Amino acid sequence: MMNDNLLREKKKITVALTGQPNVGKSTVFNIMTGLHQHVGNWPGKTVERKEGTCKFNNYVFEIVDLPGTYSLTANSIEEIIARDFIIKNHPDVVVAVINAANLERNLYLVAELILLGVPVIVGLNMIDVAISHRMKIEHKVLQSALGIPVIPMIATKGIGIKKLLKSIEDIYEKKFLYKPKIPSIREDHQEVLERIESLIENETPEPYKTKWIAIKLLEGDEEITRMMKEKLDENSWKNVHEILYKHEDAYLAVASGRYDWIGRLTRAAIIRPKVGQVTITRILDNIATHPFWGFIILIGILGLIFWLTYSIGAPLQDILDQYLVQGSSNLIMEKLIGAPNWFKGLLIDGVIGGAGTVLTFIPILLIFFFIFGFLEDVGYMARAAYVMDRFMHLMGLHGKSFLPLFTGFGCNVPAVMGSRIVESRRARLLTIMLAPLIPCIARIAVLNYLTPIFFGKLAPMVSWGLVALTLIILVLSGILINKIFFKGERSAFIMELPLYHIPNFKTIVIFVFNNLKSFIVRAGTIILIVSIIVWLFTILPTGELETSYLAKLGKYLTPIGRVVGFDWRMILATLTSFTAKENSISTLSILYGKMNENGGLAYILKNTISTSSALSFLVLQMLFIPCMATVVTVYKETNSWKWTIFNIVFLLVISTIGGIATYQIANIFLT
Amino acid sequence: MLEEILKIVSKKGSNSLQDIAKKLDISKDLLLQMIEDLERLGYLKLIEGECSAKCEKCSYINSCVTTSYNKIWSLTEKGFKLAEKS
Numbered sequence: 001m002m003n004d005n006l007l008r009e010k011k012k013i014t015v016a017l018t019g020q021p022n023v024g025k026s027t028v029f030n031i032m033t034g035l036h037q038h039v040g041n042w043p044g045k046t047v048e049r050k051e052g053t054c055k056f057n058n059y060v061f062e063i064v065d066l067p068g069t070y071s072l073t074a075n076s077i078e079e080i081i082a083r084d085f086i087i088k089n090h091p092d093v094v095v096a097v098i099n100a101a102n103l104e105r106n107l108y109l110v111a112e113l114i115l116l117g118v119p120v121i122v123g124l125n126m127i128d129v130a131i132s133h134r135m136k137i138e139h140k141v142l143q144s145a146l147g148i149p150v151i152p153m154i155a156t157k158g159i160g161i162k163k164l165l166k167s168i169e170d171i172y173e174k175k176f177l178y179k180p181k182i183p184s185i186r187e188d189h190q191e192v193l194e195r196i197e198s199l200i201e202n203e204t205p206e207p208y209k210t211k212w213i214a215i216k217l218l219e220g221d222e223e224i225t226r227m228m229k230e231k232l233d234e235n236s237w238k239n240v241h242e243i244l245y246k247h248e249d250a251y252l253a254v255a256s257g258r259y260d261w262i263g264r265l266t267r268a269a270i271i272r273p274k275v276g277q278v279t280i281t282r283i284l285d286n287i288a289t290h291p292f293w294g295f296i297i298l299i300g301i302l303g304l305i306f307w308l309t310y311s312i313g314a315p316l317q318d319i320l321d322q323y324l325v326q327g328s329s330n331l332i333m334e335k336l337i338g339a340p341n342w343f344k345g346l347l348i349d350g351v352i353g354g355a356g357t358v359l360t361f362i363p364i365l366l367i368f369f370f371i372f373g374f375l376e377d378v379g380y381m382a383r384a385a386y387v388m389d390r391f392m393h394l395m396g397l398h399g400k401s402f403l404p405l406f407t408g409f410g411c412n413v414p415a416v417m418g419s420r421i422v423e424s425r426r427a428r429l430l431t432i433m434l435a436p437l438i439p440c441i442a443r444i445a446v447l448n449y450l451t452p453i454f455f456g457k458l459a460p461m462v463s464w465g466l467v468a469l470t471l472i473i474l475v476l477s478g479i480l481i482n483k484i485f486f487k488g489e490r491s492a493f494i495m496e497l498p499l500y501h502i503p504n505f506k507t508i509v510i511f512v513f514n515n516l517k518s519f520i521v522r523a524g525t526i527i528l529i530v531s532i533i534v535w536l537f538t539i540l541p542t543g544e545l546e547t548s549y550l551a552k553l554g555k556y557l558t559p560i561g562r563v564v565g566f567d568w569r570m571i572l573a574t575l576t577s578f579t580a581k582e583n584s585i586s587t588l589s590i591l592y593g594k595m596n597e598n599g600g601l602a603y604i605l606k607n608t609i610s611t612s613s614a615l616s617f618l619v620l621q622m623l624f625i626p627c628m629a630t631v632v633t634v635y636k637e638t639n640s641w642k643w644t645i646f647n648i649v650f651l652l653v654i655s656t657i658g659g660i661a662t663y664q665i666a667n668i669f670l671t
Numbered sequence: 672m673l674e675e676i677l678k679i680v681s682k683k684g685s686n687s688l689q690d691i692a693k694k695l696d697i698s699k700d701l702l703l704q705m706i707e708d709l710e711r712l713g714y715l716k717l718i719e720g721e722c723s724a725k726c727e728k729c730s731y732i733n734s735c736v737t738t739s740y741n742k743i744w745s746l747t748e749k750g751f752k753l754a755e756k757s
Contacts, residue, residue, distance in 0.1 A: 252753075256672045263695075492681050494691065497688070
């Protein structure tokens with residue numbers, strides 16, 4: 001009887017199992033085939049081939065497990081095996097196992113599979129992982145958008161396998177309306193595709209499809225290109241090759257088409273969580289990275305940093321100065337009253353003078369680095385870098401350089417060291433070259449001391465003006481150096497901003513400690529050593545400052561001093577600032593008056609130095625070569641004498657020009 | 672869509688991943704995939720840190736690239752040229 005015959009013969013359906021690596025394809029294969037599987041090799045290759053059988057209803061499924069691949073290019077054996085099997089062996093159904101938690105990435109393979117002309121079923125596996133990532137996938141939406149079956153599964157729990165088998169049956173028996181929405185090539189290349197298709201139409205070998213071959217040619221697929229070159233006659237190939245050559249970037253058009261397709265599908269089908277770290281970050285960033293408001297917020301926060309640092313730190317610094325520095329000098333004067341003068345001098349001017357510098361600045365640095373470190377850890381500094389990026393670009397740098405440069409306001413030494421986070425050598429070098437132009441707290445201390453003397457109530461404005469001037473010169477220098485030495489490379493970046501997160505106290509403490517350490521250890525040791533050396537030059541050979549070697553040098557340089565409005569004392573003060581910037585003040589007080597009569601010094605300065613000289617002195621100080629500690633750090637970080645010397649010479653030149661310009665211009669307006 | 676990414680990046684010197692994803696109305700994951708493609712083809716270049724400092728002792732561990740916490744890509748000359756063409 002007819003029925004008996006039909007029942008006795010089970011229908012055979014060949015199924016190819018594909019998918020990217022790590023989507024659970026083997027699990028699916030094992031569940032389907034159980035013990036009825038056989039492992040061998042693909043003919044002539046070392047790649048493993050697994051096949052098996054599965055009985056379902058009246059069918060016997062012959063399943064071949066194709067190698068896991070990310071796409072179907074000709075770049076690897078696995079991909080070639082996979083696509084050859086589907087094209088040449090023409091299975092009845094292809095099952096694409098995909099990882100639901102990574103849907104977008106996995107869909108790229110599906111985009112290529114549905115071009116091959118064999119019905120594809122999507123096995124949407126690892127739904128549980130997607131759920132744990134709080135993603136919801138509307139598989140019915142996906143199915144209707146794709147036009148092919150989408151079967152949700154959790155293979156590790158055996159869920160969905162039966163539905164998958166049923167779907168295979170339905171496809172085979174044409175019970176499912178199979179209407180795949182195929183990705184198209186980007187609009188502007190549609191005509192090119194058609195032209196190639198018409199050129200190769202008659203020569204496409206079985207079982208390949210013309211359209212697929214044409215797309216592969218545009219993609220630059222090596223295997224297909226070789227095949228068609230042999231297949232076509234010389235003239236036809238010449239035409240095809242010409243088109244391909246003219247449209248070298250056609251690969252992008254093909255890929256773009258696929259990405260557009262993926263975008264459309266996932267926009268509809270994936271629902272992402274609306275809560276948590278990701279959304280808070282997004283909301284905050286709407287303001288923090290806003291082209292206008294982001295900048296305002298940055299200025300506000302930077303202003304806050306400075307305000308907090310100085311309002312808390314300055315009084316602390318005064319206390320330290322009074323009790324520690326003055327206190328210990330007085331103590332030494334008392335206890336060592338009988339000791340030789342040079343010894344007292346060594347201790348007071350050399351050691352305490354040098355070490356005193358380091359110690360009194362610690363409170364300010366502590367607060368500065370703490371706030372900076374806090375903002376770093378919360379994740380805000382990455383936004384600051386992003387907002388500043390626009391301006392950094394003028395100099396051929398990018399936002400990241402802003403971070404170490406900003407720490408320069410504390411001390412230039414950690415700023416130079418911090419340049420390590422800048423990736424390209426060129427940008428790192430440029431950042432290091434510019435870091436010494438950032439006014440550190442020592443230079444700001446000089447400003448704060450001298451401006452009230454000469455400008456009274458206008459002092460804060462003058463100070464701010466000088467800082468602004470320095471920064472403008474910094475930007476101009478950056479543009480200049482970038483143009484001359486780095487050929488003004490144009491640059492554009494994409495950066496991934498980290499999520500905001502709750503700050504970790506320990507991390508911040510480590511940050512503060514590291515930066516403080518580089519100041520105390522590096523700067524401190526060198527400042528101390530150079531202080532002693534300079535002190536030596538201030539007493540040799542006669543023991544009197546006015547006739548010392550250093551004074552001789554100062555007097556020798558007087559002609560230059562005239563152009564900038566400096567007398568030999570001011571020149572000397574500038575030279576000693578090489579030790580530590582605020583040494584210029586102590587040198588001035590030694591040379592103009594007695595050390596302990598600070599009120600007296602102000603009076604003397606006001607009446608001895610003209611305002612224009614004072615102004616040029618300040619400008620020169622701000623732009624002058626950095627303290628020795630910074631120079632040493634520049635050398636250590638650049639590992640190049642050439643760049644270190646360039647840095648010194650460059651700063652020498654612009655500070656001198658700045659001083660001359662200021663003095664001459666100020667003279668015109670102030671006299 | 673791939674060339675649109677290059678165009679957006681070449682116009683504005685610095686771009687955040689989130690920005691571009693929002694402009695193109697796609698997820699960050701899909702954008703990352705496309706960026707990797709563009710990188711493979713030479714239109715973008717992943718900037719690798721060449722740092723010699725030890726990460727545990729470094730202050731900038733949050734901003735640094737070598738910890739692969741944050742990735743930064745730069746547009747190559749090839750990328751600029753393509754962006755200008757379209």
